[in-house]
Amino acid sequence: MAIVSLAGVSKTYPARGRDSADVTAVDDVTLDIEAGEVFGIIGYSGAGKSTLVRLINALEPATAGSIHVDGVDITALSERELRGVRGGIGMIFQQFNLFSSKTVKANIAYPLKLAGWSKTEIDERVSELLSFVGLADKARAYPEQLSGGQKQRVGIARALATRPSILLADEATSALDPQTTHEVLELLARVNREQGVTIVVITHEMDVIQTIATKVAVMEHGRVIEQGDVFDVFSRPQNPASQRFVGTVIKGLPSPAEAAALRARHSGRLATFSFRDGDSSQSQVLLDLAQAGLEFELVYGGINDIRGRAFGHLTLAIRGADAEVDRALAAIRQHAEVTEIDQQEVR
Ligand SMILES: Nc1ncnc2c1ncn2[C@@H]1O[C@H](COP(=O)(O)OP(=O)(O)OP(=O)(O)O)[C@@H](O)[C@H]1O
Ligand SMILES: [Mg+2]
Incomplete structure (x- = not known):
């Protein structure tokens, strides 16, 4: 069952000055978040992620569309009724x-x-929460006496205090170092697992999505341009704009600048091969090239792990007569994804 359901939701802020235009921060978004899920929302700065969260939280009214939280259409509620809805959201x-x-x-x-x-x-609830987040000894401390990670643990305890069914996390780990980020994510995963709280994580960090999210939506210019299972969206993004965004956060795909540097450094044809968990194409590619008598060198690559499932990209510089390379690549294309760097559009 969807615990949060958005249908055709838009939010437009009116122009401020005479020369400025209206800003459509969220543009016709349709999205279902299932109960018990960890749902990630990613996208470049200004994509509309925080605005979307404020709409779900009923902190701001939507300009168009309907938003159901726990089965209730919140766009139709009075301010008084909304307070009740907000109580169910941390x-x-x-x-x-x-x-x-x-x-x-x-x-x-x-x-x-x-x-x-x-x-x-x-008193009872606070001590329960303090021990859940591992801060039983800090009850009397003040925030300034805590590390960033500890402060966020307090934030999580406070957000969970009234036993909400949904927790919204807007860049909750962006101010933390990688080790602390990992600890906070572990805690959020535990909140989801042990208390069944549905979590929506807004982030620009791939690591965060990769570590805890099961579903993800990619936003650009206020729109959700792609959504689905995290592994599918990251290993094989369909929309060109989400390919661009995903390309910047995953390992193994050379950026345009890196591709140019590879081009300058290596002779031969440069081709990137993409692999997903479960297909054996990785070793088959190397075997095919060797059997075609072509010389090749591994020049770039990386493997990504999403909760135990891997996908990656390998870039090879292949040397040989053009016709022979063409023939080998055509054969490889039968079982693997191949992108030649020269022919590829600038990402
Ligand atoms: N209160 C507001 N009044 C006018 N424009 C706003 C307001 N809030 C947000 N915007 C505009 O809406 C767009 C989306 O902003 P939003 O903060 O939702 O993006 P974001 O994806 O959260 O970005 P970031 O990753 O930088 O946090 C931006 O163009 C922003 O300038
Ligand atoms: Mg934001």
């Missing part, structure tokens, strides 16, 4: 957004106080 942020004058305990207790919980209930 949110964490890049800058943590903790109250600096409140202790860790008071930060986590804050939404519970707003919701009218009793002191005993609050």
Whole structure:
């Protein structure tokens, strides 16, 4: 069952000055997020990711379309009713957004106080949350006494306090180093697994998607240009714009500048072969080239791992008579994806 469902959703901000135009931050987005999923939303800066999150969270009204959260059309609700919907959605942020004058305990207790919980209930819930996020010894500390990773753990505890069914994470690890990012992602994965919370992660970091997301949507200019299973979208993006975006975040595909450098450094034909988990084409390509009597050199490549499934790209410089190389590449194209660098459009 979809816990969040968007149909034809748009958000337009009116022009500010006389010379500026309206900004359509979210443009006709249709999207279903299943309950219990970790759903990633990626795209370049300005693509509309944060705006989409604010629409789901009912922090801003949509200009068009319908948004269902837990089966309720939130575009039709009053401000009072919306408060109830927001209570079912937790949110964490890049800058943590903790109250600096409140202790860790008071930060986590804050939404519970707003919701009218009793002191005993609050104490019990806060200690439960503190031990869940591994900060039982920091109840009396102030945010400034914590590391970035610890602050985000407090952010997660606070977001989960009222037992929401959905957690929205907007660039929640973008201010953290790679090791700390990994720890926070582990915690989010645990929140999803152990508490069944549906998580929506907004990020520009491939690592984040690769580590915890099961589904992903790629946004550009306010639109969702591609969505699906993370492995499919990253290993074989269909839309040219998402190929461009995915190409910048995965390993093994040379960028235009790298392709130009390879071209300058190596003689022969440069061809990139793409592989996915489960096909044996990787060794077959090398075998085919060797059997055709062609000389080749591995000049670029990389393997990506998405929760145990691999895909990758190998670029080879192939030397031999043009006709022979053509024949070998034609044979290889029968079982593998081949892109010649000279013929490839600039990515
Ligand atoms: N309150 C606002 N008023 C006017 N324009 C806005 C407002 N909020 C966002 N925009 C515009 O909407 C577009 C999408 O912005 P948004 O913040 O959603 O992008 P994003 O994908 O989250 O980018 P980033 O990766 O940089 O966070 C941008 O062109 C932005 O300038
Ligand atoms: Mg943003």
